[in-house]
Amino acid sequence: MRGWRASTLILLSALPFVLYIFATAESYRRALTFILPGIWVTITATVAAYLASMVLGLVLAWLLVLRARRTTWRRCGYLAIGALAVATALWLQPRATWALAGEITPGARVAIVQGTPSGVADAVRSGRFAGIEGEPVPLAVRAVDGVDGALLRLAEGDVSAAFVPLSAVPQGVRVAWEATFLPPRIARGAVAATALGIVLALLAVGALVSAQHPLAIFAELYVDTLRGIPMLVVILYVGFPLQGALREATGGAIDMTRMSRGVVALSLGYAAYMAEIFRAGIEAVPKGQREAARSLGLAPWQTTRHVVLPQALRIVVPPLGNEFIAMLKDTSLLSILSVRDITQRAREFQASTFMTFPPYNTVALLYIALTLAASSLVKWVERKSTWTR
Numbered sequence: 329m330r331g332w333r334a335s336t337l338i339l340l341s342a343l344p345f346v347l348y349i350f351a352t353a354e355s356y357r358r359a360l361t362f363i364l365p366g367i368w369v370t371i372t373a374t375v376a377a378y379l380a381s382m383v384l385g386l387v388l389a390w391l392l393v394l395r396a397r398r399t400t401w402r403r404c405g406y407l408a409i410g411a412l413a414v415a416t417a418l419w420l421q422p423r424a425t426w427a428l429a430g431e432i433t434p435g436a437r438v439a440i441v442q443g444t445p446s447g448v449a450d451a452v453r454s455g456r457f458a459g460i461e462g463e464p465v466p467l468a469v470r471a472v473d474g475v476d477g478a479l480l481r482l483a484e485g486d487v488s489a490a491f492v493p494l495s496a497v498p499q500g501v502r503v504a505w506e507a508t509f510l511p512p513r514i515a516r517g518a519v520a521a522t523a524l525g526i527v528l529a530l531l532a533v534g535a536l537v538s539a540q541h542p543l544a545i546f547a548e549l550y551v552d553t554l555r556g557i558p559m560l561v562v563i564l565y566v567g568f569p570l571q572g573a574l575r576e577a578t579g580g581a582i583d584m585t586r587m588s589r590g591v592v593a594l595s596l597g598y599a600a601y602m603a604e605i606f607r608a609g610i611e612a613v614p615k616g617q618r619e620a621a622r623s624l625g626l627a628p629w630q631t632t633r634h635v636v637l638p639q640a641l642r643i644v645v646p647p648l649g650n651e652f653i654a655m656l657k658d659t660s661l662l663s664i665l666s667v668r669d670i671t672q673r674a675r676e677f678q679a680s681t682f683m684t685f686p687p688y689n690t691v692a693l694l695y696i697a698l699t700l701a702a703s704s705l706v707k708w709v710e711r712k713s714t715w716t717r
Contacts, residue, residue, distance in 0.1 A: 346693060359686040362677045366670040367694060373587065373669065374656045377594035381655075382648070384595060385602025391547035392607050401535035404528055404542040411525035418518035421510060428452060428505040429497040430482055430489025434465035439478040439490040442471050443579060445515065448507050452491055516577050547603065554600035559593075560661050566593035567665045590662035598655055605647045609640035649706030653699055660695070670694050 350356045426448070428438070440449055455465045470487055472478045478490040479498065489504065497503060510518065531542035538545070554562070567589040574582045584592065613636050621631040663672035674687040681687075 353686070355681075355683055355686040356690060358681075359674070359677055359683070359690045363670050363673045363687065363690050363694065366668055366673040367698070369587070369667065370656070370659050370669040370698070373591055373594070373659045373662060373667070374652070377591045377598065377659075378652050378655055380591065380595035381598040381602050381651075384599035386606050388547045388550060388599060388603035389606030389610060391541075391543045392551075392603060393610055394541040394544045396535055396539060396541040396544070400541055401532050404535060405532040408525050408528035408532055411521050411528055415518050415521035415525055418514055418521060419510070421514050421518075423508045424511050425494045425506060425508045426491060427494040427497050427503045427507075428489055428491050429501045429503050430487070431502065432467075432489055432504040435468060436488035437468045437470055437486070439470050439472045439481050439487040441475055441478055441492065442473060443512055444491065445509055445512055446576070448491075448509060451507070452505075513579075520577075551600045551603050554597055555604075557597070559597050559658055560664065562597040563590060563593040563661050563664060566596065586665045586667050587662075590659075590665050590667050594655060594658065594662075598651060601651060602648070605644050605651070606640065609644035610636055612643050613639045645710055646706075649702075649709065652706065653702050656698055656702055657695060 350360055426444075430436075430438075432438075434455075438452055440452060449469070453467060453469045455467055470481070472481060475492050475496050478487075478492050479496065481487045482490040482501075483498075494503070494506060509515070527546075528542075531545055534540070534545045535542045540548075567586070571584055571589055574584075617635055617639075618631055621635045622628075626634070659669055660671040662669055663675060666672060668676075670691050674691040677687040678684055
């Protein structure tokens, strides 16, 4: 008891009162019964995001300490030129011509094949094309699977028009509008290659000017950017626009669940903080030990594995534990994605019963219990781990 903090003792002294409340108040028992299953979601999200952010943070820390050679910026420049050359070749590929076939009237139903470029689909949906006289009138759009499905619905009369390749338009069907664009797969590849080429070119220029390694510049930019964005904004960005862009770019191959989006967002955000912690630990190891290891004939990876990392991990255990506790509390932000952790369940209970104090008092007490348990675990690891002094 002498080693315990006074605040912890005060919280423990309030435990009988808390137990009495849950034992006598029906509303609190109902809230606890409804919210408690979400604790496993909270713990799972925390552990998964923590492990992923540690791995990514360690990679970023390794990139941050890379040293550039004289020819490093040139290699990066060659890669940039190659990526831009590929992008140019993709942009010059033959365009596909599609047509809006059928009778177009204000409010008509139009079949659009899934995967059609969003800009073209928006033009059809809003009526911003030559074919309707006067002001553009929005059309009712129906998404279909494949060109054959669109033509079938047009033939059966389910829709008034269909947006299909010009070569597939049946004879005798009026063409109201034509659009020429790159096939979606080629367009996505061209955009990706262009973005990669521009980034590599900027990194090459930065490496030439600052004498830093291009990957170190990238890692530093990542850390500075993510540390400057609130975690809620990161979760919203990954959960909605980024997920939608990935799903569209991969043709639906990448379709993350809400839980996965939240874990990825937390991992990306906390990796920036983990990287700084790992870098501080690596730089705290005296340079003389690295030089001694190399003089003994150890390869760079052997020096890192047997000399640098063991000492660095011993140094960073306390701040890593603090990051785990902070991440545990930040999992409450995943409720914005409707992940059914204890916070989201408290919101659902409040919305269905119109009671405010029981659910939110319950979830607050659960977070206090979780953070106290995590804090005790971190202190135990600091005492018992072989990494501690």
